[in-house]
Amino acid sequence: MKPLDGLVILDLSRVLACPFATMLLAEMGAEVIKVEQPGSGDETRSFEPFAEAPGGSVSGYYMACNRSKSSITVNLRHEEGRRVIRDLAAQADVLVENFPVGTLARRGLDYAELAEVNPRLVYLSCTGFGQTGPYAKRKGYDTVFQAMGGLMGLTGERGGGPVKPGLPVADLSSGLWAAIAILTALRGRDRTGKGGHVDLSMFDAQVALLTIAAARNFALGEVPPRLGTEHPGRVPSASFRCADDRYLHITASDQHWAPLCAALELDDLATDAELSTNAGRVARREEVMAAMSRALAALPRGEAFARLDGAGVPAGPVLALDEVLVDEHVQARGMVSRFDHPVLGQFPALPVPLRFEGWANPEVGRPPLLGEHTEEVLARRLGMDAARVAELREMGAL
CATH class of the missing domain: 3.40.50.10540 (Crotonobetainyl-coa:carnitine coa-transferase; domain 1)
Structure with missing residues (x-):
């Protein structure tokens, strides 16, 4: 039934x-x-x-x-x-x-x-x-x-x-x-x-x-700007171009920041106490995004994903429709x-x-x-x- x-x-x-x-x-x-x-x-x-x-x-x-x-x-x-x-x-x-x-x-x-x-x-x-x-x-x-x-x-x-x-x-x-x-x-x-x-x-x-976008307006009086794949209130949350011209999307919270930095060998960011919180990373969005973009541009997508996934960092390849339909989990x-x-x-x-x-x-x-x-x-x-x-x-x- x-x-x-x-x-x-x-x-x-x-x-x-x-x-x-x-x-x-x-x-x-x-x-x-x-x-x-x-x-x-x-x-x-x-x-x-x-x-x-x-x-x-x-x-x-x-x-x-x-x-x-x-x-x-x-x-x-x-x-x-x-x-x-x-x-x-x-x-x-x-x-x-x-x-x-x-x-x-x-x-x-x-x-x-x-x-x-x-x-x-x-x-x-x-x-x-x-x-x-x-x-x-x-x-x-x-x-x-x-x-x-x-x-x-x-x-x-x-x-x-x-x-x-x-x-x-x-x-x-x-x-x-x-x-x-x-x-x-x-x-x-x-x-x-x-x-x-x-x-x-x-x-x-x-x-x-509109939910969260409206919440930003209600709370902050903000009209969220267009940011491509970036999130207005979370850093990092975006798609990054890798060395093979494929894209990897990463969305990380505070508990993922240290393992992310280790996986991508971002030692300078890892030791910066201010960047251990999302508020700090949002305030320094351009710096964080530039450093991550450089690191990921040097790695093929498969390797970058394997490192991040192995470290427990939420990430996934940006797949085309035909790739989605044959994906093993799908x-x-x-x-x-x-x-x-x-x-x-x-x-x-x-x-x-x-x-x-x-x-x-x-x-x-x-x-x-x-x-x-x-x-x-x-x-x-x-x-x-x-x-x-x-x-x-x-x-x-x-």
């Missing part, structure tokens, strides 16, 4: 943040019914990169966030299609949507309407800026929220302009917030018997992640898995990174073909026969 077995999620969301959330919950046991637009489906089905096979091509973007779900096609602009959604919501535990503010209210599918037919429903609305506030009607994407939420302003090289991270951090972290919100609301429902509405703003989600932990796809055959995937005792572990499932489960879900959930499904499809509701 998986932890979320028996949980039914009606997923009206598209693109990345919420599909990522519902995929995580699906692989931990929830039944996720993904509702897609007839003919086209979730727009990420048309997003690159495409995996090619003799039987056709499939979006890798779509597959990355939509495994282990059922796909049904429903036209939300058609009254009969909306009736199907209302009937499915009447049986669901959770509904997830990320339409612009007011869209589903105009179609009679907002929380107020659906709570009438299912008071136990947990209804999560994920929008760019939330249901209220001066920005509520604005549109935005991941990078807009990174920019406005402060992350991009903190990221970049010394003296340089803002830089976005290499992953869509706002989308992915909002997906994690969505999963947390859903599970939290379900726990509340367990206690009260009633569902509720969750208003998740992706902008709010980014502001909430492989030993099963962090690259595969699913069987009807078009592509076996295809790699990154599993949910949780291991349980007392429940079955998450399993990697395959992403659905567009509308693959329409007949099965409507028959099982709503008792529709094939003739009724065909009739709804003919009238444009499915």
Whole structure:
């Protein structure tokens, strides 16, 4: 038994943040019914990169966030299609949507309407800026929220302009917030018997992640500068170029300073009492960083890492994506898995990174073909026969 077995999620969301959330919950046991637009489906089905096979091509973007779900096609602009959604919501535990503010209210599918037919429903609305506030009607994407939420302003090289991270951090972290919100609301429902509405703003989600940077502002009035890989409040914590032009990242606390100096033969720094504390090293950041940079520039990365790791100093090589995927620990932990796809055959995937005792572990499932489960879900959930499904499809509701 998986932890979320028996949980039914009606997923009206598209693109990345919420599909990522519902995929995580699906692989931990929830039944996720993904509702897609007839003919086209979730727009990420048309997003690159495409995996090619003799039987056709499939979006890798779509597959990355939509495994282990059922796909049904429903036209939300058609009254009969909306009736199907209302009937499915009447049986669901959770509904997830990320339409612009007011869209589903105009179609009679907002929380107020659906709570009438299912008071136990947990209804999560994920929008760019939330249901209220001066920005509520604005549109935005991941990078807009990174920019406005402060992350991009903190990221970049010394003296340089803002830089976005290499992953869509706002989308992915909002997906994690969505999963947390859903599970939290379900726990509340367990206690009260009633569902509720969750208003998740992706902008709010980014502001909430500012944590330590905001703490520096609250405590010191500081706006942390862009420092590349360096940490504003800890020295050393940075990536260093080694003799073979590879990079090694080191993050050390006070207890690591003496063994670090010994490993890198930094005798002058080791005997300087002021540098034995992080405060002293922060005050003399340029001196410390210059000395460490010189020492590491004289060593190949493998040798430098072996010395530091052997001395118990936290360090790790800066790996490219392809290096990560074949790393021995990644492989030993099963962090690259595969699913069987009807078009592509076996295809790699990154599993949910949780291991349980007392429940079955998450399993990697395959992403659905567009509308693959329409007949099965409507028959099982709503008792529709094939003739009724065909009739709804003919009238444009499915």
